[in-house]
Amino acid sequence: MTNSSYQRFHFGLRSLFCLLLLAATFAVHARTTDPLPSWNKGPAKSAIMQFVNAVTKKGGADFVPTAERIATFDNDGTLWCELPMYVQLAFALDRVKAAAPEHPDWKTTEPFKSVLANDMKGLMASGEHGLLELITATHTGMSVEEFNQIAKYWLTQSKHPKFNRPYTELVYQPMLELLAYLRDHGFKTYIVSGGGVEFMRPWTEKIYGVPPEQVIGSTIKTKFELLDGKPVLMRLPEVDFIDDKEGKPVGIQKFIGRRPIAAFGNSDGDLQMLQWATATNAPHFALLVHHTDAEREYAYGRESAFGRLDKALAEAQQKGWTVVDMKKDWKQVFPGK
């Protein structure tokens, strides 16, 4: 072997060695890096990963092009904690209390009287009409930008009564991992919530990685106006759209215009969204989060008036949808602690 041919040989050998090392590193990495570390091994985790593998396998029978990989998530109870009451309801109650000094009549007028007396039963007794008055008084009469600021600020100032942490920390760690896992595999992740869209948009990008244009929710009517020549969108005291139950597929079609291939919920309010996502011969996936963990979070869903999922659970069993047993399936519930 001449000097130069030895050198070439040596160089080639070294390159080959480097390549092999690199390949080995990747292989080990792939084998050891779990994209869903807060999920315990079990049927729920397996079903998720099998579905994602199937729809992303090029040339596979169930392959779905990236553009069609739409996943829709309910928010309250699916991505963040919804007990002891919807976060947006806590916001409305706080807003009433803050504005009460300017409205002396509220002391004697429902539903405000009940709110100020912390009488939740009284509030509920005021029915849909009372709830609408509450929303009107606390969520309308300002511009969209002003409302976004109010909601965002309130969230930085408020804490959950049981966990004593900001609400935006009481998001489910396993679901954060699931959102990221789906996006890493070319999915577009959407929120489809009964909650107000403008209550969610100011923080969903930071907390969930879901940008404002991928948040679908209930809306109130807005009006374009020129105030001193400057355009504003004013929030009117009128409901535009309720994105719950039968409204969820309606909202999905209106905003996305495609059928999701995966849908995630936790209550009967999500049933129609799951029915819609799965009513196709194309690949699809449906998952329900069942809150079974009284210790780390709450156990509810079957009997309680709150977040009923009788019908959805029955249909899940019948149709083979995936049901998460929070206590069993989640290694960790909230981030950080």
Place this chain on the structure above:
Amino acid sequence: MTNSSYQRFHFGLRSLFCLLLLAATFAVHARTTDPLPSWNKGPAKSAIMQFVNAVTKKGGADFVPTAERIATFDNDGTLWCELPMYVQLAFALDRVKAAAPEHPDWKTTEPFKSVLANDMKGLMASGEHGLLELITATHTGMSVEEFNQIAKYWLTQSKHPKFNRPYTELVYQPMLELLAYLRDHGFKTYIVSGGGVEFMRPWTEKIYGVPPEQVIGSTIKTKFELLDGKPVLMRLPEVDFIDDKEGKPVGIQKFIGRRPIAAFGNSDGDLQMLQWATATNAPHFALLVHHTDAEREYAYGRESAFGRLDKALAEAQQKGWTVVDMKKDWKQVFPGK
């Protein structure tokens, strides 16, 4: 120089030479490839390119993060030909004629009587109420999927009366280039049209590269129903939202939840969208297409009742928005020919 050191030197020299060649190739490529070849040199083309350069220049004073690069485009008259009548109106008239045998009463009932007699003046005389009846009769009473199929099929079968080409070929080549140019620079391109959203969605992805979830338009109400256990979304005979004039900023906020940084229109119906996009201290861009080319397309916009843009043109002059003079600024109007 030893044999091996010469070889190393030679190898190094060759690598350097290859790199230089590559760099030179890219430089020439960058200098000669015009991203907007159908635009003539002039103030409109320059303004577009200056804006895109400014908002994409990292570290520049006007840099805008990718996530916020939202561009909204009107459709009729901005992206495709809107004369002698809106394409969707031509669709409705054809649908009435096709369904007429099943509706003998239409021969004597407005607005159908006028439609069947090709009496456009009579149709217009039936006013908003007549137009609503026309839409109800031709656009509702079927599922969303059925309607999408009907609209898609009609577009493959119909031709423009003057140009004798399918409507989907009568899109503006310079605007197709502009859409692609913006997307190549990280923009998300949206359609914000007064037209029906479900009339556009079946073809906007193929023709414009705009996916269904980035199409905002007028909507009619839909209802989620189980037909023989199978979920469908039925189109109801009721208007949900008119995405025109003051409705455009409302629709933009409802669907996107962010203010666009660039907006493109061609009539007074787009004025509020342009006002909304530009009412900010952040970088912004507004453009109006002025139809000045009676030979290659049509010349209209100032006096004609159709596509008025008196107010928008006046405001464009006052605020320095870009105005495209179709005859001067566009080298080519439609693709291919």
